[in-house]
Amino acid sequence: xxxxxxxxxxxxxxxxxxxxxxxxxxxxxxxxxxxxxxxxxxxxxxxxxxxxxxxxxxxxxxxxxxxxxxxxxxxxxxxxxxxxxxxxxxxxxxxxxxxxxxxxxxxxxxxxxxxxxxxxxxxxxxxxxxxxxxxxxxxxxxxxxxxxxxxxxxxxxxxxxxxxxxxxxxxxxxxxxxxxxxxxxxxxxxxxxxxxxxxxxxxxxxxxxxxxxxxxxxxxxxxxxxxxxxxxxxxxxxxxxxxxxxxxxxxxxxxxxxxxxxxxxxxxxxxxxxxxxxxxxxxxxxxxxxxxxxxxxxxxxxxxxxxxxxxxxxxxxxxxxxxxxxxxxxxxxxxxxxxxxxxx
Amino acid sequence: xxxxxxxxxxxxxxxxxxxxxxxxxxxxxxxxxxxxxxxxxxxxxxxxxxxxxxxxxxxxxxxxxxxxxxxxxxxxxxxxxxxxxxxxxxxxxxxxxxxxxxxxxxxxxxxxxxxxxxxxxxxxxxxxxxxxxxxxxxxxxxxxxxxxxxxxxxxxxxxxxxxxxxxxxxxxxxxxxxxxxxxxxxxxxxxxxxxxxxxxxxxxxxxxxxxxxxxxxxxxxxxxxxxxxxxxxxxxxxxxxxxxxxxxxxxxxxxxxxxxxxxxxxxxxxxxxxxxxxxxxxxxxxxxxxxxxxxxxxxxxxxxxxxxxxxxxxxxxxxxxxxxxxxxxxxxxxxxxxxxxxxxxxxxx
Numbered sequence: 052x053x054x055x056x057x058x059x060x061x062x063x064x065x066x067x068x069x070x071x072x073x074x075x076x077x078x079x080x081x082x083x084x085x086x087x088x089x090x091x092x093x094x095x096x097x098x099x100x101x102x103x104x105x106x107x108x109x110x111x112x113x114x115x116x117x118x119x120x121x122x123x124x125x126x127x128x129x130x131x132x133x134x135x136x137x138x139x140x141x142x143x144x145x146x147x148x149x150x151x152x153x154x155x156x157x158x159x160x161x162x163x164x165x166x167x168x169x170x171x172x173x174x175x176x177x178x179x180x181x182x183x184x185x186x187x188x189x190x191x192x193x194x195x196x197x198x199x200x201x202x203x204x205x206x207x208x209x210x211x212x213x214x215x216x217x218x219x220x221x222x223x224x225x226x227x228x229x230x231x232x233x234x235x236x237x238x239x240x241x242x243x244x245x246x247x248x249x250x251x252x253x254x255x256x257x258x259x260x261x262x263x264x265x266x267x268x269x270x271x272x273x274x275x276x277x278x279x280x281x282x283x284x285x286x287x288x289x290x291x292x293x294x295x296x297x298x299x300x301x302x303x304x305x306x307x308x309x310x311x312x313x314x315x316x317x318x319x320x321x322x323x324x325x326x327x328x329x330x331x332x333x334x335x336x337x338x339x340x341x342x343x344x345x346x347x348x349x350x351x352x353x354x355x356x357x358x359x360x361x362x363x364x365x366x367x368x369x370x371x372x373x374x375x376x377x378x379x380x381x382x383x384x385x386x387x388x389x390x391x392x393x394x395x
Numbered sequence: 396x397x398x399x400x401x402x403x404x405x406x407x408x409x410x411x412x413x414x415x416x417x418x419x420x421x422x423x424x425x426x427x428x429x430x431x432x433x434x435x436x437x438x439x440x441x442x443x444x445x446x447x448x449x450x451x452x453x454x455x456x457x458x459x460x461x462x463x464x465x466x467x468x469x470x471x472x473x474x475x476x477x478x479x480x481x482x483x484x485x486x487x488x489x490x491x492x493x494x495x496x497x498x499x500x501x502x503x504x505x506x507x508x509x510x511x512x513x514x515x516x517x518x519x520x521x522x523x524x525x526x527x528x529x530x531x532x533x534x535x536x537x538x539x540x541x542x543x544x545x546x547x548x549x550x551x552x553x554x555x556x557x558x559x560x561x562x563x564x565x566x567x568x569x570x571x572x573x574x575x576x577x578x579x580x581x582x583x584x585x586x587x588x589x590x591x592x593x594x595x596x597x598x599x600x601x602x603x604x605x606x607x608x609x610x611x612x613x614x615x616x617x618x619x620x621x622x623x624x625x626x627x628x629x630x631x632x633x634x635x636x637x638x639x640x641x642x643x644x645x646x647x648x649x650x651x652x653x654x655x656x657x658x659x660x661x662x663x664x665x666x667x668x669x670x671x672x673x674x675x676x677x678x679x680x681x682x683x684x685x686x687x688x689x690x691x692x693x694x695x696x697x698x699x700x701x702x703x704x705x706x707x708x709x710x711x712x713x714x715x716x717x718x719x720x721x722x723x724x725x726x727x728x729x730x731x732x733x734x735x736x737x738x739x740x741x742x743x744x
């Protein structure tokens with residue numbers, strides 16, 4: 052069983068004490084909460100739309116993993132880079148991309164962030180530093196290394212955050228990327244969103260170690276295991292790795308233990324997933340829902356009041372409704388677009 | 396103007412580009428102590444990067460660097476090593492611009508040594524330009540002379556798209572006149588290497604030279620052959636090919652690559668579709684057979700088009716379908732030589 056994280060995981064994060072960035076401001080806390088809600092509301096809406104056969108293709112939702120996705124991205128600057136994977140929607144949303152062109156992309160419309168050419172699994176928003184998501188597991192990990200190399204060659208202090216799943220930790224690009232980033236000491240943060248399952252196969256059946264972060268030692272780089280349901284634990288853990296990278300300390304491997312509530316993918320028509328995990332397990336993880344945990348923390352620490360939480364929630368829901376309306380009203384790509392952008 | 400080798404000309408293109416554009420850098424295995432040892436002092440280890448034997452890693456890193464504003468050159472080594480990085484080249488380099496709706500630009504050149512005829516056996520010997528021509532989003536250059544190597548590589552480095560440069564290993568030490576100045580050869584512009592009126596040979600890489608030799612021999616037989624070097628497989632200069640065949644009425648395509656779905660097939664199909672009314676003879680492909688490259692030189696030497704084989708095959712075709720030959724199909728089909736235009740036997744002696 053993919054177990055919820057023990058508390059001490061959070062304390063294993065490498066910490067840079069005294070760094071101002073480690074303590075999020077109130078505005079940043081609000082923004083974190085807003086982006087987590089955006090991810091969830093966007094995906095719940097998309098999930099409903101695909102069930103109604105209003106979206107083409109399939110969706111890989113990350114509902115349950117919002118703290119990991121948002122906590123990590125909030126540790127980045129706007130000019131930092133990010134690469135993702137097939138469980139894609141959360142990454143650009145967390146990086147600050149607005150919802151309408153993302154939703155339009157899910158509809159395959161001309162106003163989509165990729166003009167309808169990429170779809171759900173291949174979102175990208177270069178202006179926001181999102182260098183793309185990928186339908187091939189592990190495939191963008193070397194590309195993230197290249198973004199780090201580029202930052203170094205151009206003599207900037209940009210960092211590249213590389214999202215990947217526990218499944219990717221067993222494929223070749225993982226090894227080659229970590230080794231390359233390590234020998235060249237590049238500013239890359241490898242962030243494993245470990246949700247316990249590679250499609251339907253549990254980690255214990257596919258992976259030689261209990262924790263992906265243990266593999267960091269094989270490359271001579273720091274590893275950390277974070278409570279992926281605690282957005283602040285993710286934020287501070289990833290921030291430590293980001294600051295280290297920015298200061299020339301090289302790459303880190305950060306593992307965030309998290310969980311997806313939904314199935315590996317969703318498509319139109321009746322869902323018929325294989326039986327591979329227990330109701331008990333799902334319930335145990337839902338009991339530590341990242342959004343609920345964060346809302347409780349914000350209220351108990353008096354950072355944000357209940358009224359403000361309600362206001363943010365209704366704003367986000369309206370934003371998602373507007374995104375859907377924008378997407379539905381947008382034009383399909385012009386037939387000529389078929390032939391555009393093969394080459395520059 | 397200098398008289399230098401193909402390899403020197405290609406390197407000159409890269410060095411000049413590195414001098415004029417700080418975004419250009421080179422990655423590859425052992426390049427600091429081997430191919431670029433003499434310019435290490437000028438450019439240093441950051442811009443001339445030794446890589447581990449890690450094709451997925453450094454090909455992908457090249458893509459990531461290109462996506463973020465750099466202009467990497469990857470010295471990929473043997474062309475067969477490209478297969479180790481297949482996902483990076485096909486799924487990322489080639490598709491990113493299209494899939495991301497034009498946001499991405501992968502200004503990346505990958506140089507590959509197309510080794511064959513060296514008794515290196517199948518893991519180090521291939522001619523994969525046809526294989527990668529099936530991937531929309533990749534450009535493919537295949538220079539045949541030192542002059543073309545420099546001019547085409549310069550265009551490739553400035554093109555803005557991922558370009559595979561396949562260097563025919565049998566040409567690397569060949570020499571020729573190369574201007575010392577900066578010049579480019581546009582991608583997608585074939586060159587008529589020899590004008591002729593009876594038959595067009597469309598070819599590329601080392602078989603350009605072989606075809607020119609064969610054309611000389613055929614001139615002795617009274618057959619006037621036009622030889623056309625496509626220079627780039629993608630984009631393919633279909634216009635020049637079609638114009639030539641429209642004038643000569645006969646097409647032979649020569650390629651050292653395997654036959655199935657290859658460069659020769661594409662040229663043949665283009666002409667069959669668009670210039671059929673001008674054809675006075677069946678199209679002939681002279682290619683390598685569809686077998687992996689064997690180790691034994693006694694076997695490998697049977698595989699590739701040579702001047703003698705091109706001469707013999709064209710002569711045979713012309714005897715049936717030349718100016719004075721009978722042109723009724725019955726003669727052709729009843730001759731027992733229907734193997735000629737297809738089947739691997741045609742490229743054998």
